[in-house]
Amino acid sequence: DHTTLVAAVKAAGLVDTLQGAGPFTVFAPTNEAFAALPTGTVEMLLKPENKDKLTKILTCHVIAAKAMAADVAKMAKADGGAHKVKTAGGCELTLKADKGKVTVTDENGNVANVTIADVRQSNGVIHVIDKVLLPKM
Numbered sequence: 001d002h003t004t005l006v007a008a009v010k011a012a013g014l015v016d017t018l019q020g021a022g023p024f025t026v027f028a029p030t031n032e033a034f035a036a037l038p039t040g041t042v043e044m045l046l047k048p049e050n051k052d053k054l055t056k057i058l059t060c061h062v063i064a065a066k067a068m069a070a071d072v073a074k075m076a077k078a079d080g081g082a083h084k085v086k087t088a089g090g091c092e093l094t095l096k097a098d099k100g101k102v103t104v105t106d107e108n109g110n111v112a113n114v115t116i117a118d119v120r121q122s123n124g125v126i127h128v129i130d131k132v133l134l135p136k137m
Contacts, residue, residue, distance in 0.1 A: 002128075004034040004042060011046045012055040022123030023066035027093075027104055027112065029132045037132055053137075059089025060106070060135045066124045069117035073097035091135045106133040 005028055009015055018024065034042050045054045063085055067075075075083040076097045083095045094105040102114040104127075112131035119126040 001031045002028055004031045005029060007046065008034075008042075008054060008058055011048075012051060012058050014055065014058055018062070020123065022121075023064070024088075024121075024124035025063040025065060025067040026124065026126045027061045027114075027129045027133060028126050029061070029112070029129050030115070033112070033130055033132050056089050056091075056135055057132070060087045060091035060093070060133055062088040063093075064088055067095075068125055069097070069100075069102050069114065069127065072102050073100075089135065091133070093133065102127065104129060104133060107136040108134055110134065 009018060018026070044050060045057065067085075072083065072095050076095055081096060085093050085095060087093060091107055093107075096103045096105070102117060104112045104114065106112070110131055110133065112129035112133055114127045115130050116128035119128065
């Protein structure tokens with residue numbers, strides 16, 4: 001379920017952006033991924049005064065291109081096993097693919113597994129992940 005992500009996108013004012021033409025690749029953390037953050041983190045981020053921080057975190061989950069899992073695997077292989085990519089929020093993610101499993105590593109070294117790949121959208125693709133990716137703050 002992604003109710004926490006949806007609430008965060010609304011709080012950050014990113015709904016219209018993500019409904020734009022795209023193309024986008026969104027790494028979408030599950031509710032469980034948000035729940036694994038330190039106690040109180042989500043509540044703190046959803047407060048209006050933390051909108052900038054929330055926006056930064058969320059846009060670090062978005063790439064301004066449509067990258068299906070097979071594309072990620074090809075890019076990673078071409079780059080010697082790890083493909084670095086800039087996000088819409090200016091973060092750098094490292095994408096890896098091994099035996100059909102895709103992982104995403106954030107700037108702090110946290111590794112998220114893609115649990116459901118290639119959820120097609122009219123303006124791109126969503127990959128469900130099991131951790132929240134965090135920018136270096």
